[in-house]
Amino acid sequence: MTDPNSLDFTVPDPWGDLPGYALNALTPDERARVDALLETSPEARDELRRYMEAAESLADLSPAVEPSDRVRKLLLAQVDSDIHLMDVAREDARSVLPQKTPLLRTLLKPARVAYAGTAAALISVVAIAVIFGVENSRLNSEVVQLRDDVETEIAELATLRESVEDAQAKFAVQDAEVARLTAVNAALNDALRDQQWLTFVTQNKEYRVPEYLEGSAQAPEANGTLAVKNFDDLAVFLVSSLPPAPEGYQYMLSLVRDGVPDPVATFQVNEAGMARVEFKLPDNIVQYERAVVTLEQLNGDVEVLSGPEVMSASD
């Protein structure tokens, strides 16, 4: 008879490892060899079953202790989670997949003994993968659509901004034009009023017109009328078509006696080139040879004429 202790146990011996298998005392390699044996040998499976039943009894050598209630609660909570996940996965798979594949039909059956755990996992994987795929695709499409929408809105905003700027520019031009026309209208009103006044003066016997002034080369269109009130020292000078004085300059009306000009008034013309200047005569009008309008600096010496002559009375 062979002594078991004399056997060479370095040679793989899955049969001899069955007790160690039952006691969980094998290395992974040893365990794999026993698993291979169990696949092909009913006798080995039967032998192992007897060892494992004996090993199971060792569990009763444990202390009389109980787990806390928490374990049961956590376990059932996890189970509820599994059930919920399985239901959701089944619903998602139904809703996402257009047709039921044979695999899916199997998985979608009411949970059976053989498939419950695996089905939950597979359905979850399939459904989640499909859901994520569809969801990802949908989100990508939405992102692209949103990007297009944003770009379109940006372009529309740019166009709108250009339109607004154009409109603002047009409004500015129109405002300027309105202002100019308003000024012209005011000037025309003034001119109309002055013309009416001039008509009144020329037809009124209280006034007489000793001088009519005409423009020189600098203001060929200009003309003016000097009217004086009879038996009084009040005089009025009406001028039209005289270009506005350059910035820093003003016009000066002077009466000339013995070749010496005597400044009597300074003035500016309006947008229409018109002005009405009232002043007191320094002496009787008959004492003067003529009237003259010159262009003078604003801060110049009003007693000395230095600027060019733009209007003068005809002889």
Next chain:
Amino acid sequence: MAIDLQELPDLDLLEMISDGDRDALAQLYDRYGRRVFALAARILNDPVSSEEVTQDVFLSVWRRGSSYSAAKGKFTTWLFSIAHNRTIDELRKRRRDRNRQNDDIEDHLNIESAEISPLENAVAQSEYAKVRDAMAELPVEQRQVVELSYFKGLTQAEIAEKTGQPLGTVKTRMRLALKKLRNALSSEISATV
């Protein structure tokens, strides 16, 4: 008519579990949860880890109940095989992590007992006594290999190295110990099939 789950045998409960019946799992837990926890606690000497192992074991039953085949043996054998595997895996993982071994077997019994009904306690004590007596009948060297493997998580090669015995001797002692235990407890084992 409502089914009284307490009256159903394990295999009926297992079939209901496979059909997604959580109450059946709860019933199975109520039936075996304490024993599974006690086994883990005996080996790990750590109530928290033992509770985690217990939860994992019954979650495995919930998810992989279909892998059980009556042809392979009793349901409880399968259940405690899962429990022992899971517990030993945890023990070896901790051993690798901490590079230390657990204390002596006697120390593992120091976990404070929870409230257990007198009937359960009596049954447990009775089963404990029977197995303890059967273990006591084993030769010391056979009892030692069983304890070092089943409760300490050592492989047969590690036991050979620790005890200085040839690997063949260790294997033989394991085989003999299990056969004697089975013979000594045959009435208990067959009664629960």
